[in-house]
Amino acid sequence: MIKFDNVSKIYKDNYVALGDINLEIKAGEFVSIVGTSGAGKSTFLKLIYAEELPTNGRVFFDEKPLDSISRRRISQHRRNIGTVFQDFKLLNKKTAFENVAYALEVCGISRAEILEDVPQILEIVGLGNRQNKFPHELSGGEQQRVAMARALIHKPSVIIADEPTGNLDPVSSLEIMQLLLKINKLGTTVILASHDRDIINKATKRVIVLERGRVIYDEEKGKYKIC
Amino acid sequence: MFLTLARTIKGGWINFLRNGYLSIAAVSVMLLCLFTISSLFLIVLTADNVLKGMQGNVNVSVYFKSSVTEESIMKAKKDLENYNEVKAVEYITKDQALEIFKKNSVSKPVILQSLEEIGENPLLSYLVVQANDPNQYDMVGEYLKNASFKEDISWVNYRDNKDRIDRLNGTISEVRRIGLGVAGLFSIISLLIISNTVRITIYSHRKEVEVMRLVGASNAYIRLPFIFEGIIYGLVASIISMLCLFIALKLSEQFISRLIPGINMLTLYFSNFTMIFAMQVLAGAFLGTLSSWFAIRKYLKI
Numbered sequence: 083m084i085k086f087d088n089v090s091k092i093y094k095d096n097y098v099a100l101g102d103i104n105l106e107i108k109a110g111e112f113v114s115i116v117g118t119s120g121a122g123k124s125t126f127l128k129l130i131y132a133e134e135l136p137t138n139g140r141v142f143f144d145e146k147p148l149d150s151i152s153r154r155r156i157s158q159h160r161r162n163i164g165t166v167f168q169d170f171k172l173l174n175k176k177t178a179f180e181n182v183a184y185a186l187e188v189c190g191i192s193r194a195e196i197l198e199d200v201p202q203i204l205e206i207v208g209l210g211n212r213q214n215k216f217p218h219e220l221s222g223g224e225q226q227r228v229a230m231a232r233a234l235i236h237k238p239s240v241i242i243a244d245e246p247t248g249n250l251d252p253v254s255s256l257e258i259m260q261l262l263l264k265i266n267k268l269g270t271t272v273i274l275a276s277h278d279r280d281i282i283n284k285a286t287k288r289v290i291v292l293e294r295g296r297v298i299y300d301e302e303k304g305k306y307k308i309c
Numbered sequence: 310m311f312l313t314l315a316r317t318i319k320g321g322w323i324n325f326l327r328n329g330y331l332s333i334a335a336v337s338v339m340l341l342c343l344f345t346i347s348s349l350f351l352i353v354l355t356a357d358n359v360l361k362g363m364q365g366n367v368n369v370s371v372y373f374k375s376s377v378t379e380e381s382i383m384k385a386k387k388d389l390e391n392y393n394e395v396k397a398v399e400y401i402t403k404d405q406a407l408e409i410f411k412k413n414s415v416s417k418p419v420i421l422q423s424l425e426e427i428g429e430n431p432l433l434s435y436l437v438v439q440a441n442d443p444n445q446y447d448m449v450g451e452y453l454k455n456a457s458f459k460e461d462i463s464w465v466n467y468r469d470n471k472d473r474i475d476r477l478n479g480t481i482s483e484v485r486r487i488g489l490g491v492a493g494l495f496s497i498i499s500l501l502i503i504s505n506t507v508r509i510t511i512y513s514h515r516k517e518v519e520v521m522r523l524v525g526a527s528n529a530y531i532r533l534p535f536i537f538e539g540i541i542y543g544l545v546a547s548i549i550s551m552l553c554l555f556i557a558l559k560l561s562e563q564f565i566s567r568l569i570p571g572i573n574m575l576t577l578y579f580s581n582f583t584m585i586f587a588m589q590v591l592a593g594a595f596l597g598t599l600s601s602w603f604a605i606r607k608y609l610k611i
Binding site: 236 | 310313316516517520522525527
């Protein structure tokens, strides 16, 4: 489904964020990307949702090279991918419902569809009774679940989670992880970048370790490992 | 498509309302720009009207010696009428000339009295020649100098009016030049200020823009609210500018009609209302769009 073919990303002053990455992520997989800060985890994810383009090599999504997508088509590509971040990226002046609905509004979905889909997805992430709360009225874990609901609303084939538990307590972290595993079980590919040793080890899924922009470990049912 | 348009227009309108002082600043500069342009337009329009009025009054009078017969004058008239540059020729007999002179001298009884004392009509019969274009009077003059009936001509009068027209023509083109310069300057200033305002709006909405991009909003959807915001600045400014122009004309109505008798700027304003308003709306919307476009290009990485 996602293929990195000899991919390098070099920023200004010859800073190599990623070098010679060759790997494949199959549909329905759950992959954890592990590494210290600056190892290239975020760059790896950005290449998938086409926020960045590789300096060398190619990234394929559903066998299509992402560098061949025109700027106008990138928004279509992003609707296939749900993204979740450490800082939630919620709009503070909108309620939980409105934050999720916003993702549909900007894509031109009708009001009727929004009213049908949004409560459903909020129910799935366990916020059925918290729909009208503003982000500041929700706990960190709940805010992250709103973000998850927003990521899922387009029924994407891939969920990218960049340190989703970074700002959460251990219990909330576990809940988010369980939600990601549940989503994965329903058939969505999940790519998780994280520092959290415990939750990655408990998942017993594929682990890719990055160090200074290179893959140094890639195991099915792997363990959190930083050399 | 319609939904996207409605949502982005609403977004632009909300930006406009929430920007407070920034919106006021942007609209004020745009207003100044549009008001200047339309005032200058009205001034040039008035001057053009005055000029046209004067041009209608311009003519060359060819006076014939008293010894010349009416038959010869009629022959000269026919001759002149065949000349390409000439629009119309009118024959004024000695008696008609006297009538006109008396009419013009009603307020000067001394002149009328002395005319009576002379006892006979001292005036000459003449032809009033109108050219197609005021610039052709020189050619008509040249023609008269070499005409077959040149010996019959006593004198020709045309210089005075021509100088006045030349002066007015010069003033109008000067006003046009200065107007264009000032309008251009204001346009550039409002372009800069509006693009700055939109830039600040984009900056204050950067989180929303980031989220929009992440959830797959199209570039058009991200851009359009800011473009509409710019257009709204232009529209609001043009409506206020029309109002200001009306108030200014109303207040200066008497002063202007004293300065240029026979000209009513308010009538001119209303008869050209659609054109002036359309011009302002177009200019405002164009300036608004252009400045938003610049701001987005620079600050929105899409």
